[in-house]
Amino acid sequence: MILAAANSAHEYLLNLNWTMAIDILVLLAVAVLVLIFFKRRNSIKLALIFSAFLLLYCVVWVVNGLFGYLYVTKIILSVVGMFMVGSFIVVYQTDLKVSFSKLAHLGERGNKSSEVDTTYEEMKAGSDEIVRACQNMAKNNVGAIIIICKDSVPSHILETGTMLNAGISCGLLESIFNTRAPLHDGAVVVKGNKILAAGCFLPLSQEVNIAKELGTRHRAAIGITEENNDIFAIVVSEETGVISTVMSGKIKRYMTPDSLSEQIEQAFGISARPRKERVKEHKFL
Numbered sequence: 001m002i003l004a005a006a007n008s009a010h011e012y013l014l015n016l017n018w019t020m021a022i023d024i025l026v027l028l029a030v031a032v033l034v035l036i037f038f039k040r041r042n043s044i045k046l047a048l049i050f051s052a053f054l055l056l057y058c059v060v061w062v063v064n065g066l067f068g069y070l071y072v073t074k075i076i077l078s079v080v081g082m083f084m085v086g087s088f089i090v091v092y093q094t095d096l097k098v099s100f101s102k103l104a105h106l107g108e109r110g111n112k113s114s115e116v117d118t119t120y121e122e123m124k125a126g127s128d129e130i131v132r133a134c135q136n137m138a139k140n141n142v143g144a145i146i147i148i149c150k151d152s153v154p155s156h157i158l159e160t161g162t163m164l165n166a167g168i169s170c171g172l173l174e175s176i177f178n179t180r181a182p183l184h185d186g187a188v189v190v191k192g193n194k195i196l197a198a199g200c201f202l203p204l205s206q207e208v209n210i211a212k213e214l215g216t217r218h219r220a221a222i223g224i225t226e227e228n229n230d231i232f233a234i235v236v237s238e239e240t241g242v243i244s245t246v247m248s249g250k251i252k253r254y255m256t257p258d259s260l261s262e263q264i265e266q267a268f269g270i271s272a273r274p275r276k277e278r279v280k281e282h283k284f285l
Contacts, residue, residue, distance in 0.1 A: 027058075034088075050084075057081065118192050120270055126168035126193040127264045131257055133173035134236055134243050143238030144177040145187045145217040147202070148267040151230050153191050161186055161200030168195055177236075187220065187233075192268075203227060205249070214251075215239070221246040232267035234260070 031054055038047035057077050130146065137144050147157075162183060166172060168190065176198045177184045183199030190196065204216065205223035221233035226249040233246040243255040245263050255263070 053077075053081070053084065122193040123268050123270045124265070126190070127261060127268060127270070129168045129170045130173065130190070130234070130264055131261045133170040134234060134255075134260060135257060136170065136174060137177060137236045138241040138243050141238050141241045142174070142177055142179065142236065143184075143215075143217055144173070144234075144236040145202075145221055146173070146190060146234045147187055147200075147221070147224060148190045148232045148234075148264065149230065150232070150267060150269055153189060153196060154228060157187075157200050157202065157224070158189060158197050161189070161197040163197050164195050166195045168193055187224075207249070213239075218244065218246075218251065222249050222251060225249050232263070234264070 031050075034050060035047055038050065060073050060077055134144065134146075136142075172195065173188065175181060176188055176195075186199035187202050188195055188198045189200055202220035203223040204219045205226055207222065207226075210219060210222065215237070217235045217237070221235045221244075225231050225233055225246045229248045235244045235246065236242075237244070242253055243260060244251055244253045245255055245260065246252075247263075247267075252263075
């Protein structure tokens with residue numbers, strides 16, 4: 001029996017043609033990409049489940065090719081595989097959207113810009129407006145997420161939202177995050193003394209050690225700052241009204257107005273600067 005199986009395997013390998021070889025290579029390439037995707041998002045359990053399913057599918061595929069006894073099993077696994085792909089797309093739709101957008105802009109460092117001088121006073125005023133807006137939203141339990149970009153702004157983030165290029169004001173920020181506003185679920189992107197865009201989608205962190213009471217906005221803030229260390233994020237919780245800040249994937253909660261102002265000014269790069277000094281920024285159009 002063993003000899004017969006060995007002979008069948010030998011004949012099967014001899015009958016492999018170039019189209020089957022391409023199928024195998026494509027399957028391996030997709031498997032590697034998916035595993036890398038899971039690894040970067042610390043989804044170890046999902047990576048193990050996917051690996052086990054892929055191994056089982058390959059075994060069934062080979063056995064079916066050798067003996068032809070597992071036709072029904074192969075069909076069932078194919079259906080399960082399609083279900084897993086559909087679930088994967090639904091669960092990671094935001095991450096996939098960001099990834100494809102990044103792929104479309106491969107090689108670009110950020111949005112094209114023209115230089116403009118921004119005064120210390122303008123930057124400080126913008127910082128104060130953000131602090132005031134966060135305080136007001138926290139008191140009313142209005143959820144919000146604001147990201148501040150000191151250097152270049154990722155194009156793949158801006159393109160997921162609506163471009164505004166408006167001056168920073170407390171009223172505008174509160175209007176954007178009003179629960180009846182169409183852009184309230186996304187993030188606001190700030191650069192210099194401008195609100196560049198609103199309603200932007202951010203990649204969610206898949207870190208397993210994030211506290212359970214932290215919601216999607218917190219995961220988005222952690223995710224974008226893990227991806228780009230130059231980005232500073234502010235989150236207002238709609239459940240508790242707690243203001244948090246995130247930098248390099250590290251979250252700090254229970255921000256006071258003074259501590260929030262200090263961190264925003266550091267993110268703007270204006271802390272401890274002379275009032276007359278002008279800060280070079282980039283205006284995004």
